[in-house]
Amino acid sequence: MHVITNCSFLIHYRYPSAAAAFLRTLRHPLSLDAPSIFKVKALFTSASYSELDNARAGRSSSLASHPPSSDFTQKIDVNPPKGTRDFPPEEMRMRTWLFQNFREVSQLFGFEEVDFPVLESEALFVRKAGEEIKDQLYCFEDRGNRRVALRPELTPSLARLVLQKGKSVSLPLKWFAIGQCWRYERMTRGRRREHYQWNMDIIGVPNVTAEAELISSIVTFFKRIGITASDVGFKVSSRKVLQEVLRRYSVPDSLFGRVCVTIDKLEKIPMDDIKNELRAAELSEQAVEELLQILTVKSLEELEEKLGSSVEALAELKQLFSLAEKYGYSEWIHFDASIVRGLAYYTGIVFEGFDQERKLRAICGGGRYDRLLSTFGGEDVPACGFGFGDAVIIELLKDRGLLPELSPQVQNVVCALGQDLQVAASLVATRLREKGQTVDLVLENKPLKWAFKRAARVNAQRLIIVGSSEWEKGMVGVKVLSSGEQYDIRIDELE
Known part of the structure; x- marks a missing residue:
């Protein structure tokens, strides 16, 4: 004792x-x-x-154990979790450049920026249509016994916010977001478990002028970063085409989403597996064959021959292609009946951006989702939008040699020639910053040669030298690095 x-x-x-x-x-x-x-x-x-x-308080069970010894160390894996990324300065500059282009294009088209929690209710993303997304959720139970998930996409969060706002916002809404998303899936080039996504959505416009505007915004973005129609194209179709085929074979509407999810796997699994899944969805052999035949159609003229001119989907698609002519991007898009998109909530026109060399997965995709709000208990409002991932476009730019040279940049490097002048150098740096100038202040007593190397490394425009004789006269030395010009200037005249 x-x-x-x-x-x-x-x-x-x-x-x-x-x-x-x-x-x-x-x-x-x-x-x-x-x-x-x-x-x-x-x-x-x-x-x-x-x-x-x-x-x-029940917060610890460590009383009975001895604390670790002071010399205890634990080695950790210095790599981030599989499928995620670090952003060191050079990568962060690239991300900032990309996001800036996303924002500027969105603002050019009159969209306002929004954002949502990365953590949402799991129920927001769980739908009963056989979507892969259900098996790809990062989900868990929080300490309040609530089922939550890291968002795998942004559109359901947008729908939740629209419902929350209700009649306090006037339609149409034109919102965009750039957010981090999470999916536990098989990784391929340009596909990670954590990525950022640019979304643009139009809420409250029932006709295809909205889709035409969204595709125009993506084309505008591509042109800004040097991508042309020879690099990227858009496959466009409508889910109403499939609806028409299924209606003709008396397939219940309740199976529509399941069929779409199966069709979206056309390039991912063998055709026999596609047929087996369609049969499992209770489609007759004749309906399966007719559906697969329709999916090979690559022109509106051929579609009209097969379905007739009175089909609603055909009229909408013709209008979209007519608008593409007016916008000036008709060379970027073509009809492809096999495009349905993998998410169950799409209801009309769908589109997908692809790399013309077919080396990468889809670059972006979207479409109309007029009935999403009712799945969350609200009243339906016409809506359409797209999602555009950050990883695939970077891979495409690498392939095309279009990645910009983004070096660190600062306007001034301020260096004191002696420890006793460090306070003076801090004063100079502060005055420049108050005038909106960016300043990298040398914080240690370094030789002038080191300061020149530092200025070159950060692409500084000027090196400001605080020397004792100049400081006594109320002046500093300035070296313009691009021209080599050097002069002394009074502190109060330094701009």
Whole structure:
């Protein structure tokens, strides 16, 4: 048995009066026959007040274990989790450049930026259409016993926000977002488990002028970064084409989403597997063959021959292609009946951006989702939008040799020639920053040669030199690095 050396144990627990008595005994050693209340097990001899407090609150079970030794070290894997990325400065410059182009294009088209939580209710993303997304969720139960998930896409969050706002916002809404998304899936080139996605959505416009505007915005983005129609194209179709085929074979509407999800796997799994999945969805052999035949159609003229001119999907597609002529991007798009997109909520026109050399997965994709809000208990509002991932476009730019040279840039490097001038250099840096100039202040006593190398490394425009003789005159030296010009200038005249 050991005598406790921290009376907080007694105060905090059952014997506050005994603790006071114990304090008095600290002036005098306890005798061997001291009351047993002052004799406690060795377990508590090194327990801190906070540890005992945590134990009472159920926050720790570490009281019975010894703390690790001070020289204990643990080696960790320095790589990020599989499928995720670090963004060191050179990568961050590229990401910033890309996001800036996303934002500027969105603003050119009159869209406002929004964002949503990365963590959402799991129910927001779980739908009953056989979508892969259900098996790709990063989901778990939080401490409040709620099922939550890291968002795999942005559109359901957008729908939730629209429902939340209700009639407090006037339609149409033109919103864009750039957000981090998570999917636990097989990784391929340009496809990671964590990525950023640019979304543009138009809520409240029922006709295809909205889709035409969205495709125009993507084409505008491509042109800004040097991508042409010879690099990228858009496959365009409508889910109403499939609906028409299924209607002719009396396939229930309840199976439509399941059929679309199967058709979206056309280039991913063998054709026999596609047929088996369609048969499992209770399509007749004749319906399966007719559907697969329709999916080979690559022109509106051929589609009209097969389905007739009165089909609603055909009229909408013709209008879209007519608008593409007016916008000036008709060479970028072509009809492809096999494009349906893999998410169950699309209802009309769908489109997908692809790399013309077919080396990469889809670059972007979207379409109309007029009935998404009702799946969350709201009233349906016409809507369409697209998602554009950050990883695939970077791979495409690499292939085309179009990645920009993005070096670090700062306007000024300020260097003190001596430790005693460091305060003076700080003053110069502060004055320049107050005037909106970017400044890299040399924080240590470094030789001038080092400062020149630093200025070159960060692509500085000027090197500001704080020397003792110049400072005594209220001046600093300036070296213009592009021209080599050098001069002294009064501090209050430095711009």
